[in-house]
Amino acid sequence: MEIQDTKPDYTIPINRVGFRGLWRRVLIDSPLGIVPLDLEINAYVEIPENKKGAHLSRNVEALPEDIEFPMKANSIEYYLEKVHKSLLKLHTYAKTARVEARTKYGVEIQFNGLKELEPVEVLISIDGNSEKKRWSTTVGVYGMTVCPSAQTTISNIINTDNLSPSHSQRVLLYGTIETEENHIVRIEDIARCLSNAFSAPSFTLLKRMQEANLVISAHKNPKFVEDVVRDAIRGLRCLSESLPESTIIKAEAISLESIHPHNVYAYTEGNIRSFPAYNCEALCKYE
Known part of the structure; x- marks a missing residue:
């Protein structure tokens, strides 16, 4: 068992834990054509009260490279939705997730x-x-x-x-x-x-x-x-x-x-x- 999966000293749930300021370049299919955007992404998941910590490397894994998917996104929202789904899939213990992008x-x-x-x-x-x-x-x-x-x-x-x-x-x-x-x-x-x-x-x-x-x-x-x-x-x-x-x-x-x-x-x-x-x-x- 990994230490993140052990019981914490105090059984208090954590609403958000994750990384801030992750960088990705995403291709957006905009009305102006294909636009490359540099996104500063914050990615968080919820962890239950009986779990000491989150497997935070999975937050980075949830941010795909352009060459993998998508080659282009219809919108920033489309890209974030993919990341949100990946977070919940990778963190099976998390009931909710939050993703933010600044650009x-x-x-x-x-x-x-x-x-x-x-x-x-x-x-x-x-x-x-x-x-x-x-x-x-x-x-x-x-x-x-x-x-x-x-x-x-x-x-x-x-x-x-x-x-x-x-x-x-x-x-x-x-x-x-x-x-x-x-x-x-x-x-x-x-x-x-x-x-x-x-x-x-x-x-x-x-x-x-x-x-x-x-x-x-x-x-x-x-x-x-x-x-x-x-x-x-x-x-x-x-x-x-x-x-x-x-x-x-x-x-x-x-x-x-x-x-x-x-x-x-x-x-x-x-x-x-x-x-x-x-x-x-x-x-x-x-x-």
């Missing part, structure tokens, strides 16, 4: 005539047993906001309503859709919804006139960080219209303040039915 993904962002492929942060997870699983897809994008409070105050001071100046912030916005298996929402759609929630999205390359037009557009659309979160939820709610009622949506914004030494934070989450059905905009859809 960066290129999404075409459109705004006022600009159309650029921009990087977004992605975290996808699958959690549960072989019969019942939950998927969670989180996308993080950068954008900017213009403070409506300062803009209104300055308008009153200089006695004008014509595009008054205000301070602006860089904002990191995360949107999450958590649902049952086989109900996958595309990363591109989530990113498009989130990029529409800012005063203006961020772009890697801006020429002088593009930069000026983006700043002007942002000042025409001032927002608090609370507004950003609300607009993100509105978009995520639209994307989740056909998903099960148990679906959860979340929005989280971190505003990196320009005139304060601290940052501002906003967060909300809820069952999709706890938010009203909005007039969904086509801009949330990737084209």
Whole structure:
């Protein structure tokens, strides 16, 4: 008997044990063609109270090389599902497993005539047993906001309503859709919804006139960080219209303040039915 299979000193079950930061390169069959993605994977299993430890080398064995399977995956979710099944097969004592993957993904962002492929942060997870699983897809994008409070105050001071100046912030916005298996929402759609929630999205390359037009557009659309979160939820709610009622949506914004030494934070989450059905905009859809 291996030491992992012996009884521990204290019969306490462990909900998750495994490796963090495992690396794999996976080929994803995306709308842009075959895209190689470097995934940082966390893989965990549950162990019962009468088992001292897990056979952790099996967590690595559960991550197949591309040359073995799959030569290409239809999605990151497809790859993680294979890993999840392998974990439960290799760890026969485990009732549940959890797999997470982080990566960066290129999404075409459109705004006022600009159309650029921009990087977004992605975290996808699958959690549960072989019969019942939950998927969670989180996308993080950068954008900017213009403070409506300062803009209104300055308008009153200089006695004008014509595009008054205000301070602006860089904002990191995360949107999450958590649902049952086989109900996958595309990363591109989530990113498009989130990029529409800012005063203006961020772009890697801006020429002088593009930069000026983006700043002007942002000042025409001032927002608090609370507004950003609300607009993100509105978009995520639209994307989740056909998903099960148990679906959860979340929005989280971190505003990196320009005139304060601290940052501002906003967060909300809820069952999709706890938010009203909005007039969904086509801009949330990737084209």
